[in-house]
Amino acid sequence: MATQEIDTQRRKFLTGALALGGVSTAIGLGVLAPSRALAKWQEEAIMTTSLDDGLNQVLGSSTYQESDQVQLDAPEVAENGATVPVSVETSLPNVDNITLYVPENNAPISAVFELGSRARPSISQRIQMADTSEVVAVVKSNGQLYGTSRKVQVTVGGCGG
Amino acid sequence: MRLSRRDFLELMLAAGAAGGLGHSGKTLAGSRSGSGEWREIPQDFYDVPRKGNVHLLHFSDLHGQLKPVHFREPNVNLGIHDFKGEPPLLVGKALLRHYGLDRFTPEAHAFTYLDFREAAEYYGRVGGAAHLATAVKRARAERPGALLLDSGDTWHGSGPALWTEGQAMADFQKQLGVDACTGHWEFIYGDKRVQELVEDLQGAGTRFLAQNVVDRDWLDPIFDAYTLHEQNGVPVAVVGQAFPFTPIANPGYMFPQWSMGHRLERLQEQIDKARSDGAQVVVLLSHAGMLTDMAYARQLRGVDAILGGHTHDPVPYPEKVTDPDGEPTLVVNSGSNGKFLSVLDLEVRGGRIRDFHYRNLPIFANALEPEPEMQSLVDRVHEPYQDRLSEVVGEVDGVLYRRGNFNGTFDEILARALIEGRDAEVAFTPGFRWGPTVLPGKVTFEDCMNQTCSTYSETTRDEMTGEQIKNILEDVANSIFNEDPMLHRGGDMVRTAGMRYAIDPTRKMGERISELEINGEPMRPKRKYVVASWADVNEPQDGPQAWDVLADYFRNHGAVSVDEPYLPQLKGVSRDNPGLAS
Secondary structure: OOHHHHHHHHHHHHHHHHHHHHHOEEEOOOOOOOHHHOOHHHHHHHHOOOHHHHHHHHHOOOOOEEOOOEEEEOOOEOOOOOOEEEEEEEOOOOEEEEEEEOOOOOOOEEEEEEOOOOOOOEEEEEEOOOOOEEEEEEEEEOOEEEEEEEEEEOOOOOOOO | OOOOHHHHHHHHHHHHHOOOOOOOOOEOOOEEOOOOEEOOOEOOOOOOOOOOOEEEEEEOOOOOOOOOEEOOOOOEOOOOHHHOOOOOOOOHHHHHHHHOOOOOOHHHHHHOOOOHHHHHHHHOOEOOHHHHHHHHHHHHHHOOOOEEEEOOOOOOOOHHHHHOOOHHHHHHHHHHOOOEEOOOHHHHHOHHHHHHHHHHHHHOOOEEEOOOOEEOOOOOEOOEOEEEEEEOOEEEEEEEEOOOOHHHHOOHHHOOOEEOOOOHHHHHHHHHHHHHOOOOEEEEEEOOOHHHHHHHHHHOOOOOEEEEOOOOOEOOOOEEEEOOOOOEEEEEEEOOOOOEEEEEEEEEEOOEEEEEEEEEEEOEHHHOOOOHHHHHHHHHHHHHHHHHHOOEEEEEOOOEOOOOOOOOHHHHHHHHHHHHHOOOOEEEEEEOOOOOEEOOEEEEHHHHHHHHOOOOOEEEEEEEEHHHHHHHHHHHHHHHOOOOHHHOOOOEEEEEEOEEEEEOOOOOOOOOEEEEEEOOEEOOOOOEEEEEEEOOOOOOOOOOEHHHHHHHHHHHHOEEOOOOOOOOEEOOOOOOOOOEOO
């Protein structure tokens, strides 16, 4: 593997992250959790235990339209349930936010990304998963909700071979 | 796949050459057995005339076995849902019938469990690095420039492999002249050691290929994805795919920064890149398991052949799978323990494969002279450990084998040894598929090592609730019997002692296991039970090594009677399933 190629990839990643960081705020619930830093609605959001309540808390509606313009990338089987890498990208215009949910977690809201108007709607995040579950990604584009989901298995491991 | 008439004739021809149709050539030995007359191994068994212009030699899952062994193929290897009765999930007579092979032939012994003890005594041991080397030499003499490919699980599985941290096996690969290999159990030695050995191999012209191993954070590839070779003017690419679930099935803490998975998009990119580099033939060298390899073949474009391993399923003939462009991909798995060498000849004209010829050659140690240089490597590698390995720890009155979806006689004893040695109520022992077979008679410490050795073989003794115990059974069953082969992690069902259960492989996660009893009482979900196990993948343990617990069991009992292994009650699977024989 040529070092140059690695550097190029890192640079691309950093440029993307910088662009994102410059114009947006990211709140990874459960990762950054000093309660005094959170607004009241966020406190309530943390307390929700169902997907519908979570969607309602964050987006004001529990329904969204399935869309193949929302791409959710997540492993079929998590290598470590404590840090499952997921990324969401969308080709939809005027995206205000990208949000992630794990319905089987006790607290289903996993991450809320508020995007500035010039941000490229593409995020990556490590999420915690207690058990095998769908991972749901919902984006708000032109005020409408679009989403998609993918099943990620969390296993006890071992026994291969 | 259905055999076409031409395929069938070709297969019959191969079988004829092997004596399956009453070949009357000179013989090495002859014998009459209680259940039939064994056909001798014909003298021309290893004459495989060269055909075509691109030649691939392949083996897999040697699991550290440098000396000839016995290896009993399973009598339970279930295909369910879409895979019922489909290769490679065929056993015994059903397998012979599917491939048009005769019983009481060398092939019948190599590919099935039938008449195992008699056949093993008649044909002798299989595999062995020096015997494999002779077969490779012969095939190569006919095919200058042939590529020798190894699907991995080579560095692990025996005392010398473990105690040299894989060096003995890397030396074997270099000596044999392996052109490319990939990995799975290789990773148990940890990231640093793997990279040392990969560099060592590379210096000798053996490439370690694994497109799906990437840095956990940056997704940078850790190993090369593919190599290009030219054979008779035809550029041939070999792309490597390591076992996708290694960080889950084995201790990920040994290589914390490496992430794996199928990574099919990246794999397709590598295939396309190899094609644009001029490759006319693209071979995927895989350690994903045969059913998963066939799923790959349905999804990937531009792969001509998948040479794979992991599930230890030897097939006498390739599966022809149709890719998304309607083009065929040949899928081959060559079996385990050095027992087979696949010879695949491709006829390539005008940049396309016009025809192919294949034999999966069983390596019978009695029918192949050991190659002297490899023999001296084998002797050198074993010499420092020979005293320790040859200790007789006990004896048995039956065949000790491991392979089978639910249990084997060796695991039955290992599970009992765990209960006794760790003073537990119940025991779990992983459904590994490695570990050679031992014929009735003496059991040595080497036999114990062959069933248990790894870098994380410490035994454990924990309390678990009934619910947790059931979840483990469900989780493992959900991997083996999942209707989606992309989720198969390989291995067989976890073996147990101190409990009984019923299993319906056809159901979904959480619904397969029922009627769970622990020590004769219905399982109580909240009660805690003392559970002995070994090979924990989550964190390093410090209990006694599994090989010592097993060897001590033999030492304490002396003569051990080999009983029918405990099999859970099977539901939802009909008796006529071609992957099931009693």
